Amino acid sequence: MVVATLMALTSCQKSTSPEPAASASGPVPPPLPAYAETTALYKKFDGAKALDWARQITNYGPRPAGSENLEKTRLFLETELRTLGWVTQRQSFEDTTPRGRLTFVNLRARFNGGDSDPWQRPTPLLIASHYDTKFYKEFVFVGANDGASGNAAQLELARLLATDPAVARRIELVFFDGEEATINYTPLDGLHGSRYYAREWRQWPRDRRPQRGILLDMVGENNLRIEIPANQSSSTMRQLALRAATEAGHSAHFGLSSQEILDDHVPLGMAGIEMVNFIDLNYPVWHTAKDTADQLSAASLQIAGQVTVLLAEKYLLR
Numbered sequence: 001m002v003v004a005t006l007m008a009l010t011s012c013q014k015s016t017s018p019e020p021a022a023s024a025s026g027p028v029p030p031p032l033p034a035y036a037e038t039t040a041l042y043k044k045f046d047g048a049k050a051l052d053w054a055r056q057i058t059n060y061g062p063r064p065a066g067s068e069n070l071e072k073t074r075l076f077l078e079t080e081l082r083t084l085g086w087v088t089q090r091q092s093f094e095d096t097t098p099r100g101r102l103t104f105v106n107l108r109a110r111f112n113g114g115d116s117d118p119w120q121r122p123t124p125l126l127i128a129s130h131y132d133t134k135f136y137k138e139f140v141f142v143g144a145n146d147g148a149s150g151n152a153a154q155l156e157l158a159r160l161l162a163t164d165p166a167v168a169r170r171i172e173l174v175f176f177d178g179e180e181a182t183i184n185y186t187p188l189d190g191l192h193g194s195r196y197y198a199r200e201w202r203q204w205p206r207d208r209r210p211q212r213g214i215l216l217d218m219v220g221e222n223n224l225r226i227e228i229p230a231n232q233s234s235s236t237m238r239q240l241a242l243r244a245a246t247e248a249g250h251s252a253h254f255g256l257s258s259q260e261i262l263d264d265h266v267p268l269g270m271a272g273i274e275m276v277n278f279i280d281l282n283y284p285v286w287h288t289a290k291d292t293a294d295q296l297s298a299a300s301l302q303i304a305g306q307v308t309v310l311l312a313e314k315y316l317l318r
């Protein structure tokens with residue numbers, strides 16, 4: 001991500017794996033029972049489990065788009081998600097970058113709820129992160145916070161949500177490829193996965209698309225302070241996120257930023273999905289060789305994860 005003046009987010013992309021066409025209608029799930037604090041899921045988000053996943057992902061080393069390490073990471077994510085009761089789908093496409101033509105792969109996951117085609121099921125909520133790391137020739141960049149932390153939180157979400165299938169069925173987890181720019185963000189550099197993903201949703205009827213989304217980016221550093229950027233988040237989403245942070249007991253770690261951030265939430269917001277971006281911008285070792293697993297803490301991942309779950313289960317799905 002980058003603090004930026006927003007630019008046109010269009011580029012020439014060619015799909016090698018088109019999405020299936022939307023069917024005319026999908027199954028409408030029964031309404032969720034009323035939210036109850038006594039049975040709330042958010043309290044069971046386990047930061048220690050998330051930290052373990054973050055270490056495992058970081059151990060794959062540098063994971064830039066198109067790399068062998070990223071394919072290994074993708075296989076790891078797929079295996080973990082399936083073990084946790086989710087089905088996965090690769091969304092592959094080619095795009096032009098300053099490093100030449102690259103193949104990108106977004107990884108989508110939906111809860112295996114027993115219906116014949118989970119990909120036709122309406123999922124009103126997206127939870128997203130990016131799993132590529134920024135490409136550096138000069139040093140070894142393993143992206144523990146900038147990359148692995150969001151993916152690790154998502155795996156713990158997958159574990160936790162699977163304990164409440166009615167909630168899990170309403171959520172798509174998506175791991176974006178190509179968030180990082182090779183050089184600088186331009187219409188041909190960076191946000192490749194989220195731009196492609198957002199464009200694919202535009203082909204679906206509006207009432208079948210996700211309505212809202214939470215983006216997790218850099219949510220694991222020891223000294224966690226998430227500040228929600230000003231752009232592509234509605235005031236409603238920002239206020240609900242702060243309310244969830246307060247109710248989860250984590251208000252000291254959440255605030256609103258006046259900055260505009262260019263990140264994966266921007267293409268999604270432009271496609272009509274109401275987004276909120278949980279991002280910790282004050283990270284002194286951002287995009288350096290020191291963004292390693294020892295910068296992360298279970299407590300921070302737990303804070304970010306709990307607020308995400310409470311926001312979802314109490315405010316965004318009911």
Ligand SMILES: [Zn+2]
Nearest residue numbers: 001134146180
């Ligand atoms: Zn980055």
